[in-house]
Amino acid sequence: MVKAIVNGFGCTGHLVTRVAFNYGKVSITIDDCFTDYNYKVYTFWCDSTHGKFNGTVQSEKGKLVISGKPTSIFQEQYPANIKWGAAGAEYVLESTGVLTTLEKTGPHMKCRAKRLIISVPSADSPMFVMGMNHKKYNSLKMVSNASCTTTCLAPLANVTVDRLMTTVHTVTDIQKTIDGLTGKLYSDG
Template sequence: MVNIGINGFGRIGRMVLRCALEDGSVTVVAVNDPFIGPDYMAYLFKFDSSHGAFNGEVSFQEDCLVICGKKIYLSHEKNPKKIPWGAHGADYVVEATGVFRSVDKCQGHITGGAKKVVITAPSEDAPMFVCGVNEKDYKSSMNIVSNASCTTNALAPIAKVIHDNFQIVEGLMTTIHSVTATQKTVDSPSGKVQWIFMKQNSSIYCFIFFATPTSLYLIPPPPPLSASS
């Protein structure tokens, strides 16, 4: 049995917990999120607008979620170094905040007692792996790795099959992404000008982190790919 902790209880973190409960070979022993209290954690986990209601009992106490009778301990630390992964027996940490995406930033989880970290987003410097593409390149000495982006996971396996059998001479991929939490419900200031308009009426061109990692090393020899969104 593998014991894991989850940092960040947004959509990805909650889906990781659901998958772990369904799988049975992975046990989530702790969840950390500095911005959500246990009552909202329980409610958001139980009811999901996209995936439907969780088929099981969900309740909460001051320091834990209780799911199907099993306690999952909670913490609310902003600094990964202060999260007590070791105290709760979490050997692996799923870094799902979208904030800590470099080896240096994720090193705090190791300091807190975890043995390895998997980042659920593209990383600046951590090795990136996509199942079906390059997972065989993983080495046990790699303590912090990235699962790349949702777009990379969607297209890299297809690109690999085509490239292995026919060779991609040149490629351009365009993705239409669903609405994200960073978009505004009404027009208002934002750090980037393309994000200032209400999401209901906007199609926003943005940079996506697909073409670079896929072209560089996920698919050897690297095909010349570019992308837009």
């Protein structure tokens, strides 16, 4: 079982937690100091983009109980204050949108976390876009996702850059190889 902590429980944190629960082989701990438990329950259960969670969610004794499984929640604003020993997290998803540099996310790595993924563009961490440069990933300890705009547009730009094609074929019997007299106007096609 992989242990991960989701630092920031907004849209990205919700989605990663949903995927982890659907996958079933990831144990999630949540760190989010910005909302109360009832709001966490509601926004996780009823997402305006992805719809309702296919399971149950409730708050119980300082934990979120997701589909019957208690999920620990920390409410620490600063990564250095997270109780890493209790979390036992091997992987950290930094999804607050605030901690975007290696310096700011450093406390995550000073503990036992093996890997850190920053869910937004970073000024100083390598960025990867699925379908573009993800094959260049080589076990780096800290990586960043590119912006949502880059993630959306990069594959389209890649097609234009790498795979734009030109077709050359022979002249047909109704086409002239050089300018000359013809029975129709050029503008008529």
